Amino acid sequence: xxxxxxxxxxxxxxxxxxxxxxxxxxxxxxxxxxxxxxxxxxxxxxxxxxxxxxxxxxxxxxxxxxxxxxxxxxxxxxxxxxxxxxxxxxxxxxxxxxxxxxxxxxxxxxxxxxxxxxxxxxxxxxxxxxxxxxxxxxxxxxxxxxxxxxxxxxxxxxxxxxxxxxxxxxxxxxxxxxxxxxxxxxxxxxxxxxxxxxxxxxxxxxxxxxxxxxxxxxxxxxxxxxxxxxxxxxxxxxxxxxxxxxxxxxxxxxxxxxxxxxxxxxxxxxxxxxxxxxxxxxxxxxxxxxxxxxxxxxxxxxxxxxxxxxxxxxxxxxxxxxxxxxxxxxxxxxxxxxxxxxxxxxxxxxxxxxxxxxxxxxxxxxxxxxxxxxxxxxxxxxxxxxxxxxxxxxxxxxxxxxxxxxxxxxxxxxxxxxxxxxxxxxxxxxxxxxxxxxxxxxxxxxxxxxxxxxxxxxxxxxxxxxxxxxxxxxxxxxxxxxxxxxxxxxxxxxxxxxxxxxxxxxxxxxxxxxxxxxxxxxxxxxxxxxxxxxxxxxxxxxxxxxxxxxxxxxxxxxxxxxx
Amino acid sequence: xxxxxxxxxxxxxxxxxxxxxxxxxxxxxxxxxxxxxxxxxxxxxxxxxxxxxxxxxxxxxxxxxxxxxxxxxxxxxxxxxxxxxxxxxxxxxxxxxxxxxxxxxxxxxxxxxxxxxxxxxxxxxxxxxxxxxxxxxxxxxxxxxxxxxxxxxxxxxxxxxxxxxxxxxxxxxxxxxxxxxxxxxxxxxxxxxxxxxxxxxxxxxxxxxxxxxxxxxxxxxxxxxxxxxxxxxxxxxxxxxxxxxxxxxxxxxxxxxxxxxxxxxxxxxxxxxxxxxxxxxxxxxxxxxxxxxxxxxxxxxxxxxxxxxxxxxxxxxxxxxxxxxxxxxxxxxxxxxxxxxxxxxxxxxxx
Numbered sequence: 001x002x003x004x005x006x007x008x009x010x011x012x013x014x015x016x017x018x019x020x021x022x023x024x025x026x027x028x029x030x031x032x033x034x035x036x037x038x039x040x041x042x043x044x045x046x047x048x049x050x051x052x053x054x055x056x057x058x059x060x061x062x063x064x065x066x067x068x069x070x071x072x073x074x075x076x077x078x079x080x081x082x083x084x085x086x087x088x089x090x091x092x093x094x095x096x097x098x099x100x101x102x103x104x105x106x107x108x109x110x111x112x113x114x115x116x117x118x119x120x121x122x123x124x125x126x127x128x129x130x131x132x133x134x135x136x137x138x139x140x141x142x143x144x145x146x147x148x149x150x151x152x153x154x155x156x157x158x159x160x161x162x163x164x165x166x167x168x169x170x171x172x173x174x175x176x177x178x179x180x181x182x183x184x185x186x187x188x189x190x191x192x193x194x195x196x197x198x199x200x201x202x203x204x205x206x207x208x209x210x211x212x213x214x215x216x217x218x219x220x221x222x223x224x225x226x227x228x229x230x231x232x233x234x235x236x237x238x239x240x241x242x243x244x245x246x247x248x249x250x251x252x253x254x255x256x257x258x259x260x261x262x263x264x265x266x267x268x269x270x271x272x273x274x275x276x277x278x279x280x281x282x283x284x285x286x287x288x289x290x291x292x293x294x295x296x297x298x299x300x301x302x303x304x305x306x307x308x309x310x311x312x313x314x315x316x317x318x319x320x321x322x323x324x325x326x327x328x329x330x331x332x333x334x335x336x337x338x339x340x341x342x343x344x345x346x347x348x349x350x351x352x353x354x355x356x357x358x359x360x361x362x363x364x365x366x367x368x369x370x371x372x373x374x375x376x377x378x379x380x381x382x383x384x385x386x387x388x389x390x391x392x393x394x395x396x397x398x399x400x401x402x403x404x405x406x407x408x409x410x411x412x413x414x415x416x417x418x419x420x421x422x423x424x425x426x427x428x429x430x431x432x433x434x435x436x437x438x439x440x441x442x443x444x445x446x447x448x449x450x451x452x453x454x455x456x457x458x459x460x461x462x463x464x465x466x467x468x469x470x471x472x473x474x475x476x477x478x479x480x481x482x483x484x485x486x487x488x489x490x491x492x493x494x495x496x497x498x499x500x501x502x503x504x505x506x507x508x509x510x511x512x513x514x515x516x517x518x519x520x521x522x523x524x525x526x527x528x529x530x531x532x533x534x535x536x537x538x539x540x541x542x543x544x545x546x547x548x549x550x551x552x553x554x555x556x557x558x559x560x561x562x563x
Numbered sequence: 564x565x566x567x568x569x570x571x572x573x574x575x576x577x578x579x580x581x582x583x584x585x586x587x588x589x590x591x592x593x594x595x596x597x598x599x600x601x602x603x604x605x606x607x608x609x610x611x612x613x614x615x616x617x618x619x620x621x622x623x624x625x626x627x628x629x630x631x632x633x634x635x636x637x638x639x640x641x642x643x644x645x646x647x648x649x650x651x652x653x654x655x656x657x658x659x660x661x662x663x664x665x666x667x668x669x670x671x672x673x674x675x676x677x678x679x680x681x682x683x684x685x686x687x688x689x690x691x692x693x694x695x696x697x698x699x700x701x702x703x704x705x706x707x708x709x710x711x712x713x714x715x716x717x718x719x720x721x722x723x724x725x726x727x728x729x730x731x732x733x734x735x736x737x738x739x740x741x742x743x744x745x746x747x748x749x750x751x752x753x754x755x756x757x758x759x760x761x762x763x764x765x766x767x768x769x770x771x772x773x774x775x776x777x778x779x780x781x782x783x784x785x786x787x788x789x790x791x792x793x794x795x796x797x798x799x800x801x802x803x804x805x806x807x808x809x810x811x812x813x814x815x816x817x818x819x820x821x822x823x824x825x826x827x828x829x830x831x832x833x834x835x836x837x838x839x840x841x842x843x844x845x846x847x848x849x850x851x852x853x854x855x856x857x858x859x860x861x862x863x864x865x866x867x868x869x870x871x872x873x874x875x876x877x878x879x880x881x882x883x884x885x886x887x888x889x890x891x892x893x894x895x896x897x898x899x900x901x902x903x904x905x906x907x908x909x910x911x912x913x914x
Contacts, residue, residue: 356805387811400802404584404824413820414810448584461806468810 001038001211002059002179006031007071009051009058021068025051025058025235031071032237034230036179041205041212043226043243045219045258047483048454051235052215056181059213060092075179094124097172101184103164107156113140113167114152117174124175139170144200161342162193166200173204180205181213186221190341190510195554198225217483219258220556223247231255261488263517272488272517295331298472298504299353299375299390302327303366306345306352322348324528325366328521330472333498335505337519337536339512339551345528346508350474352376353506354392355383370472388418391465395477397457401449407435407460408445414467434463438493455486459493466497474506479514491517512555516540524548584906588828591905598901604894608709615710624703624860629687632877633694640688693879695868704860705883711861713891715775716842722780723841724834727787732818734788735795745788752785761844765853772855775848779841787833794826828906835899839892846888862888 008026025032032055036042044052057063059073059080073080075096080088092098100106108116117136121127127135133152140148143166156164165185172180182201186194202225205212216222222229223243230240231252239252250256261272304326307319323345330336338346351357353368353375368375370386378386394400401410411431412424421427432442438459449457458478465473475494479487491514497503507518515522515536522539524532524547532545543549592598614620634641660666692702734745752760760782768774798804799822807821842862848854849863862884869881 354809356808384811387809392806392809394802394806396802400806402803402807402821402825413807413812417811417816464806464810 001076002036002213003072003074004035004055004059005033005072005074007033007055007058007069007073009054009063009067009069011064012066012068023235024054024067026071027235030236032232032235033071034237034240036211036213037228038178038211039205039209040227041202041214041225042228042230043214043216043222044230044232045216045222046232047217047485049234050232052232053183055232056183056213056215059181060096060098061088062098090124093120093172093177094175095177096179096181097175097177099165099168099172099180099182099185102188103161103168104156104188106168107164109156111155112152113154113156113159117152117167117171120171120174135174136170139174140167142173142204143167143170144196145170160193161189162196165189165193165197169197169200169204173208176208177210179211179213181215183215184217185214187216187218191512191554191556192341192550194221194556198556201225218556219247219262219484224556231258258484261485263488263491263513272492295333297329298332299328299330299368299370299506301329301353301366301368304349304352304368304376305365306348306357307363307365319363322528323352326523326525326530327366328523328533330504330506332471332504333502334521335498335507335519337515337522338506338508338525339510339515339522340525341510341551343527344525346525347476348528349525350392350476350506350508354390354474356392385418388468389470390472390474391468391470392474392476393458393461393465393478396481397454397461398449398481400461401457401464403449406446406448407431410449410460410464411435411445411467414464418468420468430467431463434466435460437466437497438463439489453486454482455489458482458486458490462490462493462497466501469501470503472504472506474508476508477510478507480509480511487514494518512540512552524551588902588905592901595901595904597897598905601894601897601901604890605898608713608891608894611706612710612713615706616714621703621706624699624707626700627686627698628700629690629694629698631694631696631698632872632875633687633690633698634877635693635879636689636691638689638693692883693877695880696872696877701865701880701883704865704880705862705887708860708862708865708884709887709891711772711855711859712842712845712863712888715772715779715845715855715861716838719776719779719783719841719845720834720837722776723783723837724787724830726780727784727833728791728823728830730784731788731791732795732823735792736799736814736818736822738796742792745792749785749788752782757782758847761848762853765848770854770856772859775845775854778848779844783837783841783844787830787837790829790833791826794829795822798822798825828903831906832899832903835895835902839895839899842888842892 006026008023008031010021010023010026013020013022032051034042044055046052054063054067058067058069059075061069061080063069069081071081075091078087080091083091107113114133114136117139118127118129118132121132121135122129125132136152137148140151145151145163145166151159151163151167156167159167169185180201185201186197189197198221201212201214204210214222214225226243228240229243229246231238231246231254233254238254239246239250241251246255247259250259263272304323305321306323307321309317310320312318326349328336338349340346352364355375355378364376367377370390373386375383375386375390405413408428408431411434412427415421415427415430416424421430428445432445435441435444440456440459440463444452444456444460449460452460462478478494479490482490494505495518498505505518507515509515519536522532522534522536523530524539524545526547532539532543532548534544539548540552543552592602611620615622630641632641686698690698690700690702692700692705694700695704730745730748734742734749755763761778764778764782765774768778795818799817804817804821807817812821845854845861846863846866849861850867852867854863855861865880865884869878869884872878872880
């Protein structure tokens with residue numbers, strides 16, 4: 001139905017003679033070619049920067065003005081590459097519809113769901129207002145939104161992320177398109193919601209007999225939903241074929257590596273495969289060092305609670321409990337995994353330990369003993385030396401480094417604040433030693449954060465923590481924003497550092513597979529309550545709570561022949 | 564700005580520092596032809612101002628070198644109007660020394676006057692760009708006026724920016740009670756009509772360059788306060804600031820070392836906009852007689868004088884002051900525009 005032949009896309013930078021080009025899809029004269037047959041789901045898989053989104057966006061020419069496209073795109077015999085804008089606009093939404101990654105920014109916040117849903121119906125199908133509203137209600141019911149009639153009058157902010165994505169899908173389906181382009185539709189969602197959306201998409205595809213172009217970086221998700229898989233890397237197609245073939249017998253070294261570097265629920269290795277190692281053929285992982293079960297306890301938390309004030313009326317306020325009584329013991333060299341959906345209070349728990357909350361925040365309860373001193377009761381002055389010993393790595397490496405600081409400044413600042421090292425030359429020496437430890441060289445010192453990739457930035461953030469020689473690291477979704485292959489590298493680095501320096505980790509994540517790889521003990525949180533707390537093997541092999549079972553069941557497991 | 568505030572770090576030998584934000588901005592600025600032309604004009608003005616301040620140029624602007632209201636040279640001297648003298652009386656001569664009580668002293672005064680020499684300075688019929696009602700060179704006045712006007716504009720903008728930035732940073736960063744108090748202050752200042760507020764301050768402070776700077780600085784900080792506060796609200800919850808807190812950086816370090824360099828482009832652009840606004844405000848104040856003192860000249864006092872001259876058809880003082888102001892303000896505005904383009908983080912993302 002859709003044929004892409006030898007597509008090359010490049011972006012023009014600058015004006016006139018000084019213009020330079022960046023190749024986004026295709027390298028040199030090789031372009032990207034693949035087909036989307038009727039009633040089939042084709043998945044485009046690749047890391048960020050592989051050109052998968054640009055490929056999909058060029059089908060309907062949703063690219064910025066400075067994009068130059070070459071090759072051929074034909075949809076049902078029509079040439080889309082050279083089609084005039086009017087023809088494309090008639091196609092958009094009518095025959096080819098799109099669902100994007102972030103539903104919150106895809107929906108217009110000032111229009112109600114009903115208004116946004118009926119617009120394409122009235123515009124493309126020429127329906128009357130009343131008929132369009134009825135149809136919209138039917139669509140919302142079809143995508144499984146409860147109380148569809150009432151939702152029509154709701155505004156986007158009144159819906160949760162998963163519900164918003166359902167609305168986006170309903171909107172895409174409204175004109176019964178032949179092809180649905182879904183660009184990472186579940187990446188911003190929790191695992192349980194992701195599962196629901198995936199099932200919904202598969203069901204709708206069957207019912208409406210449409211094709212789907214599914215873009216994802218996650219092979220686990222792709223394996224569950226796709227019929228054919230196209231693996232992309234650095235703007236070119238590395239391998240394509242039916243999903244069974246790709247998963248059972250990958251031909252390309254990159255595909256093999258991609259499959260190997262993702263931590264799985266089934267097995268727990270000492271190290272993860274890294275793409276380059278895998279391609280290079282070096283694959284002998286050193287055996288894991290057994291952990292000392294009686295290592296000294298670093299942090300002992302009992303009955304930790306944290307509330308926030310919510311304004312009620314003009315002067316009133318009420319407390320909202322974000323964390324309700326969490327207790328754990330973190331031993332030296334060990335890792336506690338903190339798992340839960342968004343809003344479960346896991347990040348709040350981590351920030352409470354670090355005392356990194358808004359000054360206007362609500363009351364904190366319980367105690368967290370760090371060498372016999374209660375972290376939560378320390379004054380601001382007393383907390384300062386403690387900061388040195390408990391450090392944090394944040395989720396988004398693009399936001400957690402000061403863009404106006406060079407790497408050297410970023411690394412030296414904490415040392416200067418706490419008087420680590422004798423003078424500035426000594427500190428610079430330490431900084432470059434730490435960079436070497438996290439796998440970067442000295443040339444990085446003079447650079448600014450924007451010159452690094454996400455994985456490299458996260459390494460810098462880790463190096464910044466290490467400058468203070470901490471004993472505890474809080475890793476707040478530290479690898480969630482990274483590509484699978486980069487994630488593997490950073491996870492390996494964290495494991496090595498733990499082995500070498502005896503660090504204790506509080507590992508906060510929504511990804512159970514990653515937690516399994518890292519953690520010794522797991523706390524499962526739901527609505528601020530720790531619902532289950534046990535060793536990692538125990539939780540995964542024999543979960544006791546219904547919620548934990550649901551969380552485990554929701555994890556995409558890739559392609560399985562039986563499924 | 565960031566070079567001053569960021570910690571200086573000794574880099575190991577062989578490591579070069581990458582192009583910073585400011586260097587990149589300068590590179591983009593250089594590519595902007597309009598921006599470079601306007602920068603050249605502004606630089607020329609600044610040089611002229613420097614020379615005027617040192618007295619090398621237009622130091623003698625008070626000298627009455629031409630005939631009153633001397634026209635510009637290219638127009639030629641004013642047509643001589645035939646002087647109509649009083650008709651001389653025709654009656655018999657009368658000796659009034661008898662009735663003049665000062666008559667005996669005339670001789671003595673004449674002797675004393677003979678000890679000094681007076682020469683009537685020949686006043687020029689025309690001046691390069693005309694003269695004012697005292698015969699002072701309009702061009703020299705405009706240059707000297709530029710020095711005062713631009714000096715006032717820049718200094719007042721600096722004062723306003725300083726106040727606005729510090730208050731905005733405190734309000735945005737701390738919020739809570741501090742934020743509420745500052746918001747209240749801001750609301751009070753913005754609820755009074757701007758020109759009225761300026762007049763009220765001017766009535767208290769009196770005339771003079773310092774008062775004008777103070778008045779404009781104290782009344783003009785609200786806009787920059789609002790923008791800086793918004794930026795700080797946004798940045799203070801960013802992860803890099805939280806990370807700085809986690810490594811133990813205090814509030815001051817977070818405000819000035821971490822966040823300020825990240826919002827400095829906003830401040831810089833606002834500063835340039837304020838300069839333009841304040842130059843115009845000074846002109847208005849001086850025009851209304853609330854500005855600089857009478858022995859000084861600014862574009863505003865020139866415009867005030869021009870009002871009465873214009874009735875007599877002497878347009879050159881108005882033209883000189885207007886032309887200087889228009890060229891400078893336009894060039895400065897265009898430079899600000901180019902500056903904003905060069906510093907805009909959104910455009911930076913496209914590279």
